[in-house]
Amino acid sequence: MIGPDAVHLCIDMQRMFAEETKWHAPALAGIVPNVARIARAMPERTLFARMSVPANAGEAQGSWRDYYRRWASMTGDRMPAGLVEVIAELAEFAAPARTFDKPTYSLFGNARFADRLAALSPGALVFTGVETDVCVLATVFDAIDRGYHAIVVADAVTSASLASHEAVLSLLLPRLPEQATVTDTAGLLASLEGRA
Numbered sequence: 001m002i003g004p005d006a007v008h009l010c011i012d013m014q015r016m017f018a019e020e021t022k023w024h025a026p027a028l029a030g031i032v033p034n035v036a037r038i039a040r041a042m043p044e045r046t047l048f049a050r051m052s053v054p055a056n057a058g059e060a061q062g063s064w065r066d067y068y069r070r071w072a073s074m075t076g077d078r079m080p081a082g083l084v085e086v087i088a089e090l091a092e093f094a095a096p097a098r099t100f101d102k103p104t105y106s107l108f109g110n111a112r113f114a115d116r117l118a119a120l121s122p123g124a125l126v127f128t129g130v131e132t133d134v135c136v137l138a139t140v141f142d143a144i145d146r147g148y149h150a151i152v153v154a155d156a157v158t159s160a161s162l163a164s165h166e167a168v169l170s171l172l173l174p175r176l177p178e179q180a181t182v183t184d185t186a187g188l189l190a191s192l193e194g195r196a
Helices: 028-041 064-070 088-093 111-120 132-145 162-175 185-194
Strands: 007-011 046-051 099-102 124-130 149-158 180-183
Touching (some): 007 028, 007 132, 028 124, 028 185, 046 088, 046 111, 046 132, 124 132, 132 149, 132 162, 149 162, 149 185, 180 185
Parallel strands (some): 007 046, 007 124, 046 099, 124 149, 149 180
């Protein structure tokens, strides 16, 4: 059962992944209703991550320069600014004080996020969003390294690579039963309702 101190981390549910871009995750539309149900059930304990991008590859650090040379169309100079925003269907939950930008895969690099999370004192972190095998997974591992139990909601995460998405859920995370749980939206919401 999930405790009342759990925090929901909604990872990168942004227009840049929802719309026809080089980073488009076609299955994202299918998880939106479940992500919204979870955010609605945990409105004061839902935090949003947004992938932030440099203006151009030259402004990126280290190997991120090569990454953004490959994905030049996804840099700030080349893509419409609005694509970094949280998708319209979730915007009502993504107040500025609960939205945190990250220039890397994991959300834990954002000091303002780390402070906010510490203030909430969660016992577990609930994960939704994209991409299961990249930013979600990186943040899950950082959470585990910090001692949090990670609850990944299988029907509220997805990826542009469904094979990788499935491997994370069915092969990787089950190897860490003391530190990570894979559940579905119905199971999570039933647990939330039972905690009162």
